[in-house]
Amino acid sequence: MGILLAAVAGLLLGSFFNVVIWRLPRHESLVTPGSHCPHCSEPVAPYDNVPVLSWIVLRGRCRHCGGGISVRYPAVELGTAALTTAVALFLHSSQRIALGEILVLTLVPVALIDLEHRIIPNVILAPAAVAALIAGALTRPAGLPEQALAGVGAALFLLLFALAYPRGMGMGDVKLVGLLGLCLGRSVAVAILAALILGVGVGVGVMARVGVTEGRKTAVPFGPFLAAGAVIALFAGPPVVHWYLHSVL
Numbered sequence: 001m002g003i004l005l006a007a008v009a010g011l012l013l014g015s016f017f018n019v020v021i022w023r024l025p026r027h028e029s030l031v032t033p034g035s036h037c038p039h040c041s042e043p044v045a046p047y048d049n050v051p052v053l054s055w056i057v058l059r060g061r062c063r064h065c066g067g068g069i070s071v072r073y074p075a076v077e078l079g080t081a082a083l084t085t086a087v088a089l090f091l092h093s094s095q096r097i098a099l100g101e102i103l104v105l106t107l108v109p110v111a112l113i114d115l116e117h118r119i120i121p122n123v124i125l126a127p128a129a130v131a132a133l134i135a136g137a138l139t140r141p142a143g144l145p146e147q148a149l150a151g152v153g154a155a156l157f158l159l160l161f162a163l164a165y166p167r168g169m170g171m172g173d174v175k176l177v178g179l180l181g182l183c184l185g186r187s188v189a190v191a192i193l194a195a196l197i198l199g200v201g202v203g204v205g206v207m208a209r210v211g212v213t214e215g216r217k218t219a220v221p222f223g224p225f226l227a228a229g230a231v232i233a234l235f236a237g238p239p240v241v242h243w244y245l246h247s248v249l
Contacts, residue, residue: 002088003085003088003089005088006084006085006087006088006089006101007081007084007085008081009084010077010080010081010082010083010084010085011051011052011077011078011080011081012051013080013084013105014051014076014077014078014079014080014081014108015049015051015073015077017076017080017108017109017112018072018073018076018077019035020109020113020124021076021109021112021113021116024109024113024121024123024124025113025116025117025119025121035049037062037064037065037067038067039062039065039067039068040062040064040065040067042062042064042065045063048063051074051077051081052074052077052078055069055071055073055074056074076108076112079108080104080105080108083104083105083107083108083231084101084104084105086235087100087101087104087234088101090235091234091235093139094139095135095136095139095140095143098135098138098139099132099135099136099139099182099183099184100183100234102128102131102132102135102183103128103132103179103180103183103184103230103234104231104234105128106124106125106128106179107227107230107231109124110124110125110176110223110227111223111224111227111228112224114172114221114222114223114224115221115223115224118219118221119172120170120172120173120175120176120223122175125172125175125176125179128179129151129178129179129182132147132179132182132183133147133148133182136182143185146185147181147182147185148182150181150182150184150185150186150188151178151179151180151181151182152178152181153181154177154178154180154181154188154189154192155174155175155177155178155181157177157192158173158174158177158192159174162174167219169222172223173222173223173226176223176226177191177192177226180192180226180230180233183230183234184230184233184234184237186237186238186241187233187234187237187238187240187241188233188237189241190229190232190233190236190237190240190241191226191229191230191232191233191234191237192226192229193229194228194229194232194233195222195225195226195228195229195230196225196229198225198228198229199220199222199225202220202225203220206218206220
């Protein structure tokens with residue numbers, strides 16, 4: 001039942017995230033007006049606003065004008081549902097589940113907004129950080145100092161990179177990695193490492209395609225790499241940290 005609820009909640013929240021991703025960077029209200037076609041501005045009826053299913057029934061077209069509806073909408077809904085379901089399915093302690101759900105529900109809009117607009121809104125990160133601290137206090141109060149230390153330590157670590165390479169990282173990335181520390185604890189190190197590896201890999205790929213000179217001029221936001229690294233660390237981080245502490249050190 002918990003897994004089913006996580007899946008349904010993920011679909012519904014994914015539908016809301018589509019609104020957030022479109023409107024928040026444009027400084028539009030998330031409440032009014034209601035959902036409407038971006039082509040003809042006709043309101044979307046409730047029966048045409050069912051996550052994923054409506055897009056399939058309408059074949060990706062507006063019922064009124066026939067304008068195309070991006071496949072991104074059902075992809076965000078399905079992706080969010082997959083992440084919330086995976087957290088409920090594969091994580092076991094109440095603390096990890098609570099922090100995991102907060103993390104993935106933050107990463108979806110943050111990664112896509114940063115990918116398109118190269119901004120990471122404080123209005124998303126701040127409530128998520130508060131929610132993470134409250135979740136930690138409710139599920140494992142004794143772990144709050146370690147949780148806070150992981151958040152601050154991760155933010156300070158990435159701050160050094162941002163100061164050294166301001167064109168590649170911004171303060172939004174620093175704040176985001178601080179949130180990752182609050183949600184992942186020690187595993188935030190795995191998230192940062194994975195993000196750096198992914199970022200370097202994509203950078204090398206871009207330079208191989210367009211040339212080194214043009215590739216260095218290509219701006220690629222780091223937020224999506226941090227999001228991908230965070231998902232990796234969420235599910236694989238603890239065993240990696242355990243292996244490192246007990247086999248390498």
